[in-house]
Amino acid sequence: MRERGRTRRLLGLGARTGGTLLRRRFGGEADWRALGEALFEGLSELKGPAMKLAQIMAQWDDLLPPDLTDELARLQRQAEPMPWEGIRRTLVEQYGELESRFSKIEPQPFASASMGQVHRAVTHEGETLVLKVQYPGLAEVLEGDLAQLRRIMRLGRWFKVPQVRLDALFEELAASLRSELDYHAEACALVRYRERYAHLEGLVIPEPLPELSGPRVLAMHYVAGTPLRELEGADDALRQRIATTLADWLTEELFTHGELHADPHAGNFAADGEGRLVIYDLGAVIPVPEGHLKAMMQLLDATLAADSMAMDGALRRLGGRQGQGAPLALYRESAEAVAPLFEPGEQDFSDVRVHRRLRDLTPKVWATMDRLQPPVGVLLLSRTLNGHYWNLVRLGARLDMHARTRPLLAWARR
Incomplete structure (x- = not known):
């Protein structure tokens, strides 16, 4: 009975998430705050893989609506303890x-x-x-939760992410969750x-x-x-x-x-x-295989050079491109947003202008999902680096990223 109740609650949260995404996709108003509150309350009690996935989602501060990430971030700070x-x-x-x-x-x-x-x-x-x-009982419910998460991830097809890509992403997440036990x-x-x-x-x-x-x-x-x-x-x-x-x-x-x-x-x-x-x-x-590291550094190299075609090539090597027609305008805007963090000298991670430009790119990224897709094999790598970017923002870090990355970029060119 307990497992069936857990499955029903997960399916209910998935349906609510899907309804919000559908309204957003077809031009309606999406109440991200209400969705975030529902996910916080439900997942805080259920815990397990679904809550972990929501915490992972909260790390993508620059891709998800702020009202949603604010609520999901509470799962890292205020999750209800187990009795x-x-x-x-x-x-x-x-x-x-x-x-x-x-x-x-x-x-x-x-x-x-x-x-x-x-x-x-x-x-x-x-x-x-x-x-x-x-x-x-977490080990016993893990596989059931993962089955429900696989169903929820199928919502990605509405954004034209191929099923084979969604399946590969699921397997990467599932392997990570199993290892945590x-x-x-x-x-x-x-x-x-x-x-x-x-x-x-x-x-x-x-x-x-x-x-x-x-x-x-x-x-x-x-x-x-x-x-x-x-x-x-x-x-x-x-x-x-x-x-x-x-x-x-x-x-x-x-x-x-x-x-x-x-x-x-x-x-x-x-x-x-x-x-x-x-x-x-x-x-x-x-x-982290060396090939993945090199491909990501080649993407950064092309980005800092503002070379849109090289950015597209690097994304293809990472498996982050599909279909025809590279979104060159989005590449150019992305390069302009990222470049200030890698200029010579000490850069201030608390500069809100950089965050604002990154956030402004979010709707444009979602709008090009017919040509961009989550790269298989580097989901956790990219999520981790993104999460640490925001950790450096929280610290108000001042780092010379130009000096730090120069030898790494030279390594990736070899």
Whole structure:
């Protein structure tokens, strides 16, 4: 009964989303705020893959209507926690009698997300830990939720995205969601990242505790920090230090190790008391093939050169073009919007003029979906980079992107 009720609610949310998109497509008024509120309320309670997809959608600040993304972004900040009774049962399954392992576990979660929530705990030796606990029954409902998400994604056909492309995008998302249930893989990623980036003094990654971890509980040393989304009013020097570390780390991840932490929402990052960047969650780490990186850098190269035909060629190599007739005017406008961030010297990511120009492109992008399409294989890569762009905006970052990208562009031309 519970699974049927969940399916009905997901189908209802899908129907409401489809109705809004249809009204918008055929010239009617779309109430994006009302749709966002409905999605927030429904997905916050249901959690799981559907909520995760909505959080992913919220990262595309420059492609979705602001009223919709504002509501979806609440799922990263205000999602309703799972009642303690269900979480406690999972902990008892892992540890047995909790009092024998811990002197205290906080029933109120330290953080709540789509696939699990985090609780602080104190050992009998006085050490503070965090326990990342998977929501009860999530593995059982995952495939059912994914089936409903596949149906909802078929709405993309109304925007002339081919079914084969929608299926490929679904498989990329589904693989990412399934991997987030593998806490052993996340523990291994924590170990790997701690060793790999030990030389970055401004970076902190919590240490996992294998002896206290299991299939549905991941135990880590607690690292206190101020969430990135709460740093907007912080000291400028701190924000610039965090932004620089974030940019350095992402560059090394991609271009040295061919791997990417693919969950850029601001709740996964913080600043500790020493001004270091803390990364809390490594549940979504994806490989990034060199060919994908080169193709994306070639697209950036063509964009900065304002070469519309080269932009079209790069998009074709990425699999982001279909049909006849390249939208050359859109390419030119996109190049004009992006270019200021890569001019020589320090660029200010808080410059609202850049954001405004990017947002103004949104309806024009949707209008050319008969010729543009989401590139297969780089959905999570592009979503992550877009999400970190907005993280840098939140920090008010000032970075010399021209100097940072010159060697990478030269590499892509080889």
